[in-house]
Amino acid sequence: MLLTRLPDKMTLAAAVLLLLLTLVSNSRADRDFDVRHRLSTVTRYSAVKDIVDNSFQPTDIPVGCTPIHLNLVARHGTRSPTKKRMRELEKLASHIKELLKDAKEKNLSPQKVPAWLLKWESPWKGKLRGGELDTKGEEELYQLGIRVRERFPDLFNEEYHPDVYPIKTTQVPWASTSAVAFGMGLFSGNGSLGLARHRAFAVTSESRASDITLRFFDCCQTYKDFRKSHEPAVVKLKEPIIAEITSALAKRYEFNFTRQDISSLWFLCKQETTLLDITDQACSLFSPTEVALLEWTDDLEVFMLKGYGKSLNYRMGVPLLKDVIQSMDQALKAKEDNQAPGSYEKARLRFAHAETVVPFSCLLGLFLEGSDFQRIQKEEPLDFPPKPPKNRSWRGSIVAPFAGNNMLVLYSCPANSSSKYFVRALHNEHPIAMPGCGGTDFCPFEVFKESIVSPHLKHDYNTLCQVNLDQPKQKPETGKLLKLFRWLFSFGNDDIPSDGVEL
Numbered sequence: 001m002l003l004t005r006l007p008d009k010m011t012l013a014a015a016v017l018l019l020l021l022t023l024v025s026n027s028r029a030d031r032d033f034d035v036r037h038r039l040s041t042v043t044r045y046s047a048v049k050d051i052v053d054n055s056f057q058p059t060d061i062p063v064g065c066t067p068i069h070l071n072l073v074a075r076h077g078t079r080s081p082t083k084k085r086m087r088e089l090e091k092l093a094s095h096i097k098e099l100l101k102d103a104k105e106k107n108l109s110p111q112k113v114p115a116w117l118l119k120w121e122s123p124w125k126g127k128l129r130g131g132e133l134d135t136k137g138e139e140e141l142y143q144l145g146i147r148v149r150e151r152f153p154d155l156f157n158e159e160y161h162p163d164v165y166p167i168k169t170t171q172v173p174w175a176s177t178s179a180v181a182f183g184m185g186l187f188s189g190n191g192s193l194g195l196a197r198h199r200a201f202a203v204t205s206e207s208r209a210s211d212i213t214l215r216f217f218d219c220c221q222t223y224k225d226f227r228k229s230h231e232p233a234v235v236k237l238k239e240p241i242i243a244e245i246t247s248a249l250a251k252r253y254e255f256n257f258t259r260q261d262i263s264s265l266w267f268l269c270k271q272e273t274t275l276l277d278i279t280d281q282a283c284s285l286f287s288p289t290e291v292a293l294l295e296w297t298d299d300l301e302v303f304m305l306k307g308y309g310k311s312l313n314y315r316m317g318v319p320l321l322k323d324v325i326q327s328m329d330q331a332l333k334a335k336e337d338n339q340a341p342g343s344y345e346k347a348r349l350r351f352a353h354a355e356t357v358v359p360f361s362c363l364l365g366l367f368l369e370g371s372d373f374q375r376i377q378k379e380e381p382l383d384f385p386p387k388p389p390k391n392r393s394w395r396g397s398i399v400a401p402f403a404g405n406n407m408l409v410l411y412s413c414p415a416n417s418s419s420k421y422f423v424r425a426l427h428n429e430h431p432i433a434m435p436g437c438g439g440t441d442f443c444p445f446e447v448f449k450e451s452i453v454s455p456h457l458k459h460d461y462n463t464l465c466q467v468n469l470d471q472p473k474q475k476p477e478t479g480k481l482l483k484l485f486r487w488l489f490s491f492g493n494d495d496i497p498s499d500g501v502e503l
Contacts (some may be wrong), residue, residue: 049430066411068157070409133181137177144403169214171205187201226312253285418503
């Protein structure tokens with residue numbers, strides 16, 4: 001009898017062990033999951049600035065190489081929600097009250113209702129204005145300014161002059177305020193104002209109507225037409241994920257949630273986490289898997305409407321790229337001519353928006369996979385970022401978080417080096433691979449210009465952004481959209497590939 005029962009006991013023990021291992025593994029994965037890293041472009045800089053690709057080995061700067069110029073393109077810091085989004089949260093609060101009333105009438109178990117919802121009101125209720133730089137955003141840029149100065153002391157050892165350290169920004173308040181916060185950090189201790197010895201400095205901007213360097217997206221009619229016509233399609237591409245999560249939460253909490261509720265709750269999750277350091281309210285409604293999918297829908301939108309999804313998104317940033325190269329050429333000439341210190345520019349510092357930083361990253365070829373760099377050089381469409389749980393390089397939280405930035409540092413090296421001048425690429429202050437330069441972060445200046453910059457310079461901004469009224473309107477590519485819908489509706493099937501459709 002013992003011999004006949006032993007296999008059953010062994011089978012049972014093995015099953016129990018497997019279950020325990022699975023539970024432990026899932027528990028560890030949930031424990032390692034940090035929603036603060038998963039908020040796409042609404043992510044705070046401090047949460048992600050030190051997340052790097054561990055497989056990439058940065059270059060050791062050769063002995064004798066010294067920085068002679070720095071270009072910075074930075075996004076504004078963490079800001080409050082706009083007036084429009086604050087109204088959305090007030091509508092959410094009203095609908096939640098209706099859901100709670102309905103739950104009470106149905107005698108819903110109290111355990112089903114998250115306690116925080118019972119008395120929740122929008123933290124921005126009654127606020128008349130929005131969009132301003134938050135104190136956390138001020139601190140992000142202030143500290144960034146200090147770190148940049150400390151990292152490159154040889155570049156910031158000159159007496160301040162606006163021609164030596166020009167600071168440029170857009171005419172949008174949260175960008176210009178970010179520029180001021182950065183400058184206060186950069187020049188702190190070098191002036192005579194107040195106990196902190198601050199100094200006054202200049203911040204300049206172009207008119208919003210003509211700023212093709214930092215607000216090229218706002219001056220490009222072709223892009224505005226493209227975005228207006230494709231935004232509804234992007235919303236529809238996200239709908240299957242939203243619908244699936246809406247259904248899951250409705251079952252979980254027995255609330256009659258709508259898709260708009262889920263979109264608003266996801267927005268609330270991002271705002272609570274970033275601005276209020278609250279992660280146990282709106283964010284707690286979603287499982288880690290659901291957060292990952294919601295993050296992916298945001299990343300997909302950034303990819304399609306601001307990034308590699310269409311070449312127009314980044315080709316229109318050519319004026320910014322030209323401005324960067326011009327500043328490098330001028331710095332190189334000053335070095336060659338042995339100009340006196342203080343007579344030439346040593347850093348060009350720019351503060352703008354995600355719509356600026358994302359296209360600029362694309363112009364540099366950052367965050368590409370495999371042969372993607374060759375594909376964008378040929379203006380071929382790229383595959384969409386892979387759906388979770390697959391890994392992907394394209395993450396809005398890394399590409400353009402609040403205060404996200406790209407720095408290009410021009411180095412002068414000894415005559416016996418392979419090249420006299422090099423460009424080092426830093427993203428969020430860390431070295432990053434440039435696929436157009438063999439995957440290194442330290443690229444000979446001439447190679448940088450030839451392989452990365454020159455292919456873009458054949459595109460003229462005025463020609464690219466001109467609306468051709470004589471050109472017939474293209475019919476919607478129904479076949480491609482149908483394939484996309486089929487792919488996206490495969491919620492649990494990650495084996496169906498993207499067709500790389502360009503929208």
